[in-house]
Amino acid sequence: MARITVNVDGIRFEEEVEPRLLLVHLLRDRLGKTGTPIGCDTSNCGACTVLLDGKSAKSCAVLAVQADGCDIATVEGLAAGGRRHPVQTAFHEEHALQCGYCTPGMIMAAIDLLRTDPDPSDEAIREGLEGNLCRCTGYQNIVRAVRRAASIDGPVNGEQAAAREVPA
Numbered sequence: 001m002a003r004i005t006v007n008v009d010g011i012r013f014e015e016e017v018e019p020r021l022l023l024v025h026l027l028r029d030r031l032g033k034t035g036t037p038i039g040c041d042t043s044n045c046g047a048c049t050v051l052l053d054g055k056s057a058k059s060c061a062v063l064a065v066q067a068d069g070c071d072i073a074t075v076e077g078l079a080a081g082g083r084r085h086p087v088q089t090a091f092h093e094e095h096a097l098q099c100g101y102c103t104p105g106m107i108m109a110a111i112d113l114l115r116t117d118p119d120p121s122d123e124a125i126r127e128g129l130e131g132n133l134c135r136c137t138g139y140q141n142i143v144r145a146v147r148r149a150a151s152i153d154g155p156v157n158g159e160q161a162a163a164r165e166v167p168a
C-alpha cells in the first residue's frame, strides 16, 4: 500500500492505495466522485477525463499513485456559487448532449483545449477533442458549444476551475 495526498475539486484527501489502483477508481469508489464515468476502462473513450494539474487526462489511464500531490478537477467541482461553469452553460445552450455519458469528459477536455487555444477553429476543436468519443450527437453541437464557450467572458480555463474554492 502507498499513502498519497490529492487535492480533488479543492478538497484535500489522504488515502492509502494499492499501487495498481487506477485514478478513476480512486475518484469514483473511494472519494464518491461518480460524476466522472467509466466508458471503456481501456483509455479509448475519454469519458473519464479530468484535469490533472490543469491538463486533461484520462483517469483510467493514470494510477492513483501517479496523482500523488496533484490538483485534480472533476466535472463535479466546476459549478460554483450555484452557477454553472461557462463551458457547462455552453453545452446546455447548444444542446451538446443526448445521453450525457460522454459529457463530463467532453467538458473537461474542452476546458483544457480552451486553456491552450482560447479561440479555436472548428478544425482545432475537432482535433482537440478527438480522444473523446460520443455515440449520440454526431459532434456538431459539441463543436458549436466549445466555440460558444470561447466567446463567453469569464473563467473558462482549467487552472481557474481547479483553483476555484468549493463551498463547504
Ligand code: FES
Pocket (backbone or CB within 6 Å): 037, 038, 039, 040, 041, 042, 043, 044, 045, 046, 047, 048, 049, 058, 059, 060, 061
Ligand atoms: S473510461 Fe477512460 S478512456 Fe474510456
Ligand code: FES
Pocket (backbone or CB within 6 Å): 096, 097, 098, 099, 100, 101, 102, 103, 133, 134, 135, 136, 137
Ligand atoms: S451524448 Fe451520448 S455518448 Fe455523447
